[in-house]
Amino acid sequence: MNKLAKGLLVTALATSVLGVAACGNQSSDNKTEDTKQTSTQESVAKKPVSKYPFPSDITETGDAKIVLTSDSGSSENGNVPVVFASSDDILIQLGLDAYDFDGSKQSFIYVDKIFSETNQFGEETTTSVDLDQEMGHLKPGVHTVSIVQFENDDPKKGAVTVYTQAKYEVKEKK
Known part of the structure; x- marks a missing residue:
């Protein structure tokens, strides 16, 4: 192989290795972020919040x-x-x-x-x-x-x- 072909091959391999490493780091960052979001969601879910507050001071009414x-x-x-x-x-x-x-x-x-x-x-x-x-x-x-x-x-x-x-x-x- 000539020098140009070897240079291109080395560059391509280096780029591939860096790309895989970057994806791996990004993935673990995402996992860390996902874990943080899950923890936050779980702590929020433990405190029930009503989308529509229950009416205050009511007594049973109507025929239903x-x-x-x-x-x-x-x-x-x-x-x-x-x-x-x-x-x-x-x-x-x-x-x-x-x-x-x-x-x-x-x-x-x-x-x-x-x-x-x-x-x-x-x-x-x-x-x-x-x-x-x-x-x-x-x-x-x-x-x-x-x-x-x-x-x-x-x-x-x-x-x-x-x-x-x-x-x-x-x-x-x-």
């Missing part, structure tokens, strides 16, 4: 009602159904029957006064509510599921037109 169901029974007639959960459980669903809601409005579902999701309920609707370990919904004890409808579907400024709730209990799974 909800019934929660689990394998242990239902919340009908003031009963408190039981759910068994362990720290390994990430998400458990609880049955939810909704009756006599205004189907033209959104229903805002709260678990322990923390916003969970919106849904559309009518005269009789059967669905489920997600109980999330990260949000504290699966800690042992009694918890409350509330459904609120607001004037103009505005949970920040609208007056409460419907508010009903039911309780469930979490017991430690052995």
Whole structure:
């Protein structure tokens, strides 16, 4: 090989090695940054923040009602159904029957006064509510599921037109 070919080959190899090394360093920098972001996200996630704050000083109003169901029974007639959960459980669903809601409005579902999701309920609707370990919904004890409808579907400024709730209990799974 002549000197020019050897020079080009050495330059190409050197560039390739530097490129791989730079990619490796960039990758580890990204991993460090990803780890920092994950740590930050986990610490933020430990403090439940409600997208729509639960209305203050309200009492049950309207004709609507909800019934929660689990394998242990239902919340009908003031009963408190039981759910068994362990720290390994990430998400458990609880049955939810909704009756006599205004189907033209959104229903805002709260678990322990923390916003969970919106849904559309009518005269009789059967669905489920997600109980999330990260949000504290699966800690042992009694918890409350509330459904609120607001004037103009505005949970920040609208007056409460419907508010009903039911309780469930979490017991430690052995």
